[in-house]
Amino acid sequence: MATVTGERVIESADDRPQATSGRTARILAPLTIGVALLLGWEWLVRANGIPPYILPAPSAVGAELVASWHTLWPSMLVTLKIAALALSAAIIGGGGLALLCSLSKWVELSLLPYAVVLQVTPVVSIAPLILIYVDNTLTAVVLCAWIVAFFPILSNTMLGLDSADHNLRNLFELYQASRWQTLRLLRMPSALPYFLGGLKIAGGLSLIGAVVAEYVAGTAGTGTGLAFRVLEAQYRLNIPRMFAGLLILALLGVAIYLTFSWLAWLLLHRWHESAVRREN
Amino acid sequence: MLDATGGMGGSTLPLVRLRGVRKAFSTGTVALEGLDLTIGAHEFVSLVGPSGCGKSTALRLIAGLGQPTQGRIEWPQGETLGDVGFVFQEPTLLPWATVFDNVWLPFRLRGQSRAQVQDEVMGALDMVGLAGFSHAYPRELSGGMKMRVSIARALVTRPKLLLMDEPFAALDEITRFKLNDDLLALWQDQRWTVVFVTHSVYESVYLSSRIVVMAARPGRVVADLAVDVPYPRDERFRTSGAYNGYCRLASDELHRAMGE
Numbered sequence: 001m002a003t004v005t006g007e008r009v010i011e012s013a014d015d016r017p018q019a020t021s022g023r024t025a026r027i028l029a030p031l032t033i034g035v036a037l038l039l040g041w042e043w044l045v046r047a048n049g050i051p052p053y054i055l056p057a058p059s060a061v062g063a064e065l066v067a068s069w070h071t072l073w074p075s076m077l078v079t080l081k082i083a084a085l086a087l088s089a090a091i092i093g094g095g096g097l098a099l100l101c102s103l104s105k106w107v108e109l110s111l112l113p114y115a116v117v118l119q120v121t122p123v124v125s126i127a128p129l130i131l132i133y134v135d136n137t138l139t140a141v142v143l144c145a146w147i148v149a150f151f152p153i154l155s156n157t158m159l160g161l162d163s164a165d166h167n168l169r170n171l172f173e174l175y176q177a178s179r180w181q182t183l184r185l186l187r188m189p190s191a192l193p194y195f196l197g198g199l200k201i202a203g204g205l206s207l208i209g210a211v212v213a214e215y216v217a218g219t220a221g222t223g224t225g226l227a228f229r230v231l232e233a234q235y236r237l238n239i240p241r242m243f244a245g246l247l248i249l250a251l252l253g254v255a256i257y258l259t260f261s262w263l264a265w266l267l268l269h270r271w272h273e274s275a276v277r278r279e280n
Numbered sequence: 281m282l283d284a285t286g287g288m289g290g291s292t293l294p295l296v297r298l299r300g301v302r303k304a305f306s307t308g309t310v311a312l313e314g315l316d317l318t319i320g321a322h323e324f325v326s327l328v329g330p331s332g333c334g335k336s337t338a339l340r341l342i343a344g345l346g347q348p349t350q351g352r353i354e355w356p357q358g359e360t361l362g363d364v365g366f367v368f369q370e371p372t373l374l375p376w377a378t379v380f381d382n383v384w385l386p387f388r389l390r391g392q393s394r395a396q397v398q399d400e401v402m403g404a405l406d407m408v409g410l411a412g413f414s415h416a417y418p419r420e421l422s423g424g425m426k427m428r429v430s431i432a433r434a435l436v437t438r439p440k441l442l443l444m445d446e447p448f449a450a451l452d453e454i455t456r457f458k459l460n461d462d463l464l465a466l467w468q469d470q471r472w473t474v475v476f477v478t479h480s481v482y483e484s485v486y487l488s489s490r491i492v493v494m495a496a497r498p499g500r501v502v503a504d505l506a507v508d509v510p511y512p513r514d515e516r517f518r519t520s521g522a523y524n525g526y527c528r529l530a531s532d533e534l535h536r537a538m539g540e
Binding site: 099165167168170171172173174175176177185186189192270271272276 | 340343344345350366368370372374375376385388389390402417419447
């Protein structure tokens, strides 16, 4: 009966040439800066004859990276495992607590203050205590990383669960939706972009937490993570290896961030403004 | 021709009746005071009035969203809360769900699966001219198409009463006129009852069989006009003398309501 002639569909076909040139620029510009900096650094070290235990040249760092790969790579896997365990626990703990808080005002009132206390106390100062009370070093380190990572997920998810459109809430009430239906079909999808934003922050923080805890545990622990390797290299004045370790840590952080950015895009690009390309 | 007293003409059975309804909010604002209003079955009633006259509040009370502070809402033909469809001013769609899933929502909340109600959902989409868009996401649609999805969702459960809260206010005129005509065609075909809130006198005259003019502070009914023009109505009605006469009459009542 009714037709839609005269009404327009917003085309979502993308503009290939422009997109490609934009992408190239986004990769090429920082790459140029990076190469220029490395060349400048290399020149500075060689021209002034700076010894490698003060400042190693990029080429020396590269050589060390290759030479000590067999120790750095397993260490990186250990650090990655700690960060992943902490992040998983943060997702379950933060997301779960957010859901509980949204279902019961009492849970929110009684537990949230402690979550805030946990968040504002610097992890560097709690870590030694945790290492005393928790026998297993791995568990202790994961616990430290979890403390740092879980709050952004908790607070973002709580905000998201409360941000469902009011008219949609009215609609669910009109159709006599149960509390569980409203949570599952309305509030949880509304919270998804916020949760994923929290995940991006928490992913990086779980790595930082893992490194900090490993630093505190130091050589006393049984640690073989990347932070332990960096610390060990420092004691031995093997500065090129310190740089190599830091480089891997930085790349690991970037990889975690990119993974969660990609995940967010994957889940949101069909419908959420944050992940949709603007067409003007 | 012009009936400024009775309105209903007594031709239909009452579907819902508001008796002495008062609605005060916790802020102290009295949105409605002593509101008496009877909506007959198969009527197309428009609620017109200045902003703050409580027309949207009245609509929400009829929908069961909130309870009156005083007074009663009666359903002489039996409680039909489940038989109410609501269309908001915004399309109010789930942005993460496809057009099909949005229209499926009322059934889904009743525990009915996609497959069980496939025909009903596709029928409703066909009715509003969007059968080809069932897999699209809301953001891929124009404003008018989103509103059509919203109407399909409200109608898919075959409600007795359709409540519309300024549904076309945010649309351009061409789209609004088209949707007006399509809505009227559907109403004539299926004969549900419509309560339509609008701030436009012209829209209310074009669409309604009856116009209820409300005044603000506190919100109440000040005039009840029957629009005694047979359906189907089309574009020619918009330029007719009768149309102008009703527009003037309703405008006068509205100005009196605002002047008080």
